[in-house]
């Protein structure tokens with residue numbers, strides 16, 4: 489496995505947004521503590537989470553885009569790139585996406601503990617389906633990146649089975665099912681904390697980017 493983000497990261501990465509905050513609910517905190525306990529024997533790893541991508545410094549991000557996304561790069565305003573931030577990490581604490589992910593290398597699983605705040609409402613009192621899709625994509629995407637590095641979502645298929653109550657804590661469980669060449673197949677479900685309610689099921693296909701191809 490590649491080394492996890494650590495002290496070699498530039499300063500603007502240093503605020504890890506996946507650590508407990510006063511805005512977290514009791515359920516969120518409890519699950520964080522339970523997973524941190526599982527990390528003690530090394531079977532699970534806590535994944536830090538930052539506001540910026542790993543390529544945020546301007547010269548790195550330009551080089552990345554030119555290498556991996558040459559077609560898109562022609563349409564990207566490089567000045568605006570300096571303002572870019574990760575979509576899920578830009579709400580005030582407790583109002584948007586609060587989440588923390590853990591990884592089990594033996595089982596090839598990423599679990600995300602997620603609490604969707606009041607700014608993510610869709611139907612009254614319920615989480616917006618796009619917010620659920622975003623967090624599923626982020627969870628399965630993390631699993632794909634850990635396995636193969638630079639990947640993009642090619643397909644995400646979601647069945648919304650029950651509405652997710654706004655401001656409730658859910659568990660997003662993802663499983664790397666198979667890798668075939670550049671294709672990674674990852675399945676996922678979203679459950680209540682007591683595991684009694686299955687809210688959502690999803691399957692996904694990620695493609696490892698090939699810098700030789702003009703995507």
Ligand SMILES: CCCCC/C=C\C/C=C\CCCCCCCC(=O)SCCNC(=O)CCNC(=O)[C@H](O)C(C)(C)COP(=O)(O)OP(=O)(O)OC[C@H]1O[C@@H](n2cnc3c(N)ncnc32)[C@H](O)[C@@H]1OP(=O)(O)O
Pocket residue numbers: 490491492493535625626627629630633634639640641642643670671693695696697698701703
């Ligand atoms: C090391 C510790 C790390 C810890 C984690 C740290 C940090 C994590 C930080 C952040 C995680 C955040 C994760 C967020 C994830 C968010 C991801 C996204 O949202 S990506 C944005 C949405 N996606 C796109 O915009 C992609 C658009 N599409 C493309 O660019 C291209 O189609 C492509 C997906 C790149 C594939 O193009 P390419 O030319 O490279 O491949 P091919 O077309 O030749 O296809 C290859 C192969 O796959 C099959 N394929 C492709 N697409 C599909 C599809 N939709 N359905 C089925 N099959 C598909 C295609 O047929 C080919 O198959 P074969 O080779 O058998 O012919």
